[in-house]
Amino acid sequence: MSGPPETTRSLPGPPPSGRGRLARRRDQAVALGWLVVVWNLLWGEINWANLAGGLLVGGTVLVFFPLPAVSFGGRLRPVALLVFAGRFVVELVSASLHIARIAVQPGYRPRGAIIAVQLRVTTDLNLALTAEAVSLVPGTLILEVDRESGTLYLHVLDTHGPADLEVARERTLALERRIVRAVGSAAELRRVETDASEKGTRP
Template sequence: MSLHPRRTGWRFQWVTILWLTAVWVLLWGDVSWGNVVNGALLGVLVTTGLRMTPVDFHGRVHPAALAVLLGRFALDLVRASFEVSLVALRPRYTPRGAVICVQLRSHSDLYLTLTAELVSLVPGSIIVEAHRLTGRLYVHVLDVETSGGIEKARQNVLDQEARVLRALGSDAELAEAGLSRSRRAREVAAR
């Protein structure tokens, strides 16, 4: 794939146009010919008119790992919402927050962004800064005690990155990050 945004393949452009069309229709909340046509026209306008950096994606979607990622994300949402509500409702309790630096294993912009978004969507943590050249995320944790400590909060971010990589990364990207695809493969590598 060419690094120049105007020279990317039409296959990739059509995927982007279809995705933008779907987002447009979802934003309007009504599936009609007008919304689909306007979404497609807007998708063509955005992909041809705006200079976008190409997304460097060499992996593929792994359905089982994606199910684990989404299931764990839903579980984290429920658990963290409950923990944040307990912190908010405790009388005379002042949460002890912290900003932690987490060095991610992958240096891909795509995986850094996905990890940062998933971490920020969980209540009680938000990304303060993402440094793409070093692959570091600076995360504000609402309450260190509720999170299980600074190292536990850091490990939660690394675990989220590992789930993202297993769901979308190629075998080469996993190996580069020091991860394997499955639990069984990890057990074999540990022996």
Template sequence: MMTRLLMILWLSAVWVLLWGDLSPGNALAGILLASLLVLLFPPGSERHSGVHPVAVIRFGLWFAKALVISNLSVAREVVRPKIQLEEGIVAVPLRACSPLVAAFVANAITLTPGTLTVDVRPQAFGKIGTEPPAGHLQVRNGVAVPPVLYVHCLKVGDPEQVRADGLALEKYVVNAFGSPEDRQAILQPPPIWPPLENPSGREGSPA
């Protein structure tokens, strides 16, 4: 019950933030829509998940800090006489397999100014039935089980830092809402991710 309530609150907050309207009518619409989604697609229906109040508070504080830092960074770019953006798309492979965790991470990234999750997909390595190189994501029938988020950044900088920030966010989400399997998964080393090939040498949009 607590998991469903927190999911409704989170989805309602996402609805209000995306619309940019905190009016009672819009908030009520978000709550009704979130309740319907949770009713149709209950969290934890396939994998046991739990809510850990202390970890939820830590996640909230960490995310609030990330929002402040991101807002200041975007504001600094806006007030500069000449805006210097380094836009790009970075692949962020997660370690946990839970769709709930992926949804939390993807939405949290989108709510952070300067970043936007543009795609979520599995990643295949080589031929079907082959094992990936050591350190890569686990493969089942040629498809990686944990999802890969493709994140658009206004200022990429170091793609590895973007991935590290994504994995840090995943850790907070898993500790707050993840299943025992998810918490075990994030103990694994970060996945090795080969850079996408493109003429500029930077990561780009997935094909």
């Protein structure tokens, strides 16, 4: 007669290596940097007080409300990051002026629409960065993020037909492409560049 089945005990794994700890700290630094950027954009002004406040709030969020570990397998490209920042500021100002014109135009009632935009890079980091950047542009609101398929559901203000919806979709994909160019991996970069060349879209 056989005895009771043996219970398998999981042995503790090896402590994280120095490279693993370094990668974890790098990911936390990237997350903190983005939180500081978002904090300053929400205030609408970059100054020492907002930078200090962003560091304090971002550090508090990372310590007391830790997010799931998101691996950063990309590469930081300073020139592409500057291009992303410059284009983002231009789009921010343009969208703000457009919303201001709608607000002061007598008797004008803008029409809104909901569109689904499936991103090419479906990592958690790219979904978070793209969704955050899109939601900061006036006139566009993130309603839902489908993590499994990498799809963003957006509410777009002031649309007049299918052409406007296609413009909003292409604008979102162009924003994703600039983000991948700035911080994506080589494989992710090839994916978005191949898609852009096939469609013949501009960066």
